[in-house]
Amino acid sequence: MRKKIVIGNWKMNTTIEQAINLLVDIKENLDDVSTTIVCVPYTHIAVAQEIVDDRIAIGAQNVSQFEKGAYTGEIAANMLQSLGVEFAIVGHSERRNIFNESNEVVNQKLHHCFQNDILPILCLGESLAIRKNKQHLSFIKEQLTACLSNVNEEQIEDVIIAYEPIWAIGTGETASVEQAQEAHEFIRSEIANMFNATIANQMTILYGGSVKPTNAKALFQASDIDGALVGGASLNAADFVAIIKSI
Ligand code: PGA
Numbered sequence: 213m214r215k216k217i218v219i220g221n222w223k224m225n226t227t228i229e230q231a232i233n234l235l236v237d238i239k240e241n242l243d244d245v246s247t248t249i250v251c252v253p254y255t256h257i258a259v260a261q262e263i264v265d266d267r268i269a270i271g272a273q274n275v276s277q278f279e280k281g282a283y284t285g286e287i288a289a290n291m292l293q294s295l296g297v298e299f300a301i302v303g304h305s306e307r308r309n310i311f312n313e314s315n316e317v318v319n320q321k322l323h324h325c326f327q328n329d330i331l332p333i334l335c336l337g338e339s340l341a342i343r344k345n346k347q348h349l350s351f352i353k354e355q356l357t358a359c360l361s362n363v364n365e366e367q368i369e370d371v372i373i374a375y376e377p378i379w380a381i382g383t384g385e386t387a388s389v390e391q392a393q394e395a396h397e398f399i400r401s402e403i404a405n406m407f408n409a410t411i412a413n414q415m416t417i418l419y420g421g422s423v424k425p426t427n428a429k430a431l432f433q434a435s436d437i438d439g440a441l442v443g444g445a446s447l448n449a450a451d452f453v454a455i456i457k458s459i
Contacts, residue, residue, distance in 0.1 A: 215416050216432070217372070217439040218456045219333060220250040220446030221273060221301060231256045235263045237449035242267055246456050249299050250446070251333075254287055257295055271299030274307060275330070277320035289324035300325055301441075303359060304335045305378045315358030322359065326367045333372045333441065334359060335420065337395075340379035348377075349398050356402050368407050372416045373399060374441040380421025382444060389434050392419045396436035425454035432458055 226234060231252060242248070244267075251271040252260050260270045276286040292300060302325065303318035318334070325332040336355040338348040352375070360368065375395050380387050387395075396417045404412035419431055420441035431437050439459060445451040 214414050214438055216459050217416060217418070218248055218428075218452075218459060219271070219299075219372075219374075219418065219439070219441050220248065220452055221304070221420075221441055221443050222250070222252050222446060223273065223306070223443060224253060225447055226253070226256065228256060228259055231260060232263060234447065234449055235260055235268070238452060239264065239268065241449055241453040242456065246453075246459075248452075248456050249333075251299070251301050257292075257297060261296065269298055271301065271333070272297050272330075273301050273304070275300045275302065275321050275324060277317045277324065279324065289321075289328035289330055292330055293328040297330060299331050299333060299372075301333045301335060301374075303355075305337060305376060305381060309378070315355055316361075318359045319361050322363065322367075322371070326363075326370065331370045331372065333374055333418075335374045335376050335441070337376040337378055337421070343377065343379065348395065352395060352399060353402055356399065356406070360406065365407055365411060368403070368411055369414070372418060373403075374418040374420045375399060376420035376441060382422070384422050386422040386424075386427050386431075387419070389430050389437075392431060393434040393436055396434070400436055423455060425451050425458070428455045428458035 247267045249269045249271045251273045272292050275289045280288050302321040307313045322332050338351045342351045377387050400412045416438045418439045418441045419437050423440040423442045424445050
């Protein structure tokens with residue numbers, strides 16, 4: 213059985229005080245068996261770690277592609293590791309589009325994660341124009357190949373992939389179960405081609421893009437959808453916990 217999980221991505225939201233309240237709320241509503249990862253802003257990581265118990269892991273939303281040095285404002289993977297952070301999102305479409313991160317940069321970030329025992333949550337997905345041109349599968353393949361360059365079989369086992377079609381992020385428009393399942397099945401088959409079928413079968417592939425309590429269950433019933441990366445709805449404890457419980 214592969215691991216199913218719901219991960220929250222708070223993006224650039226919440227003050228420390230709001231973050232504390234939100235985490236306490238999530239903790240109180242989560243049942244004993246549910247677990248989750250919440251990716252909070254860098255500034256909140258240490259405080260958040262103090263609040264959570266072993267049902268909630270605190271992750272980062274990004275990591276630098278550089279190891280250390282004169283990179284003002286950047287946060288290195290070994291800094292996250294020294295805080296005890298075990299997960300980091302890499303290659304989110306907002307990083308790619310607003311901060312011009314290329315597949316090559318995403319690949320460098322992945323390798324820094326591996327070198328520092330951080331499990332990367334690799335995001336990929338196509339724009340609306342690419343989907344309208346019916347090029348989404350070849351685009352996903354290109355992203356996978358470039359982002360996973362020089363990743364070996366041992367390292368790939370640590371990667372969680374999040375398929376996030378850009379047109380569904382923060383727009384309220386979710387991919388249909390069929391659209392998401394098609395992309396997930398394709399990603400799994402590409403992982404089998406690049407590595408092997410056992411690795412592909414064990415890989416956790418999350419869907420992201422306007423996941424809500426009302427659509428989570430149907431998405432999670434698809435055979436290749438192993439959970440979700442949740443943005444907006446992870447800022448509301450009741451909604452986020454309802455999504456987690458839909459797994
Ligand atoms: P959304 O964001 O759930 O608000 O669409 C998802 C994401 O960006 O990871």
